Amino acid sequence: METVGILGGTGPAGRGVALRLASAGYDVVLGSRDASRASEVATSLGSALGGEITGSTNESAAVCDTVVVATPWDSAIATVSPLREQLGGKIVISMVNALTREGRELLPLYPARGSMAAQLAFALPESRVVGAFHHLPAAQMQDLDSMLDADVLIFSDHAEALDQVVELVNAMPGLRAVAAGSMSLASPIEAFTAVCISINIRHKVHSYVKLAGLDK
């Protein structure tokens, strides 16, 4: 079974993805600037999950077969740039959203290239960047008993890499992969995260995207 590294994996988003990857049998390396913190988080996520979760540095996470970028948006490029060589030839999954809080709403920011996935693709020209995991509710992702049944919209300019991430996501409990299309859709998919979170703040709920009428 291939291994998955998660850069900036100790935040709520990274932890949820790690837990559900390990449940699917993948060995996961949670990367962080603070390896001891990553070890603590990995331990707290538990064992007996099928795959093993270990905490380490971002450099160690980048050695894995597939690598997820789960850092805050404003440190994503600084995190991946020194790892360009290790990440070359690999699938790099961006779950990064550029968002800012304004009052009781989250609003999207539009990076110069339209999306954070496009910024990452520019910073990692030898990697195959795929976008996924943007709209997921972090609390439910971290609770395997939450009955989560969410759609993951996936985009990439690399058709084969997209197919592989579809397979990875469909193996994770509680998630259904939906191949959305090319990187041209990165901007609206990332930005829509702001809408999902704003609705949840406004209505005090933990709602998430599930497309109706999509039999797959």
Add this chain to the structure above:
Amino acid sequence: METVGILGGTGPAGRGVALRLASAGYDVVLGSRDASRASEVATSLGSALGGEITGSTNESAAVCDTVVVATPWDSAIATVSPLREQLGGKIVISMVNALTREGRELLPLYPARGSMAAQLAFALPESRVVGAFHHLPAAQMQDLDSMLDADVLIFSDHAEALDQVVELVNAMPGLRAVAAGSMSLASPIEAFTAVCISINIRHKVHSYVKLAGLDK
């Protein structure tokens, strides 16, 4: 019962909204540059719906209590600008998406003010612009037997107008209103339409947005 006018109401999007408004008991005036065409379409949508659908000019549609803009995006401003006075003080619902086709995908365009709703609000400073109806599948909207059960994400800077449109949408069969937030969310909500349509093209389905975990 109040009346609803639909500017550019003879297209697939306008027809679906007209049909479901009339089913909810609203009298609807389908507006068009071509009033005789609008009359034909109104007749084709049928009678005995609760409310009456009549076809007429955009000028006549603009006289209604509430007005929906359902024109193609590139004629929306030209359509509403001469009607500024009639639309003053009213709720104007924008269902306009700026989209362009590229290969087998629909991609969002970003108008100068971020969204078509914002462009309309600038063109109609005396109106209260509310965004709604962006992500709906036109074919199912026009078929009252289609078992449609879709979410309508609604945004506005006018809280009371937003509440009124929530009520209007909840009265329409097959739709659930979700108050999303302010006009700051117009851009990601409009742009996400491109993702919905691209997924439907790619997978040859008629899927639509339904948020899970949102009990209202």
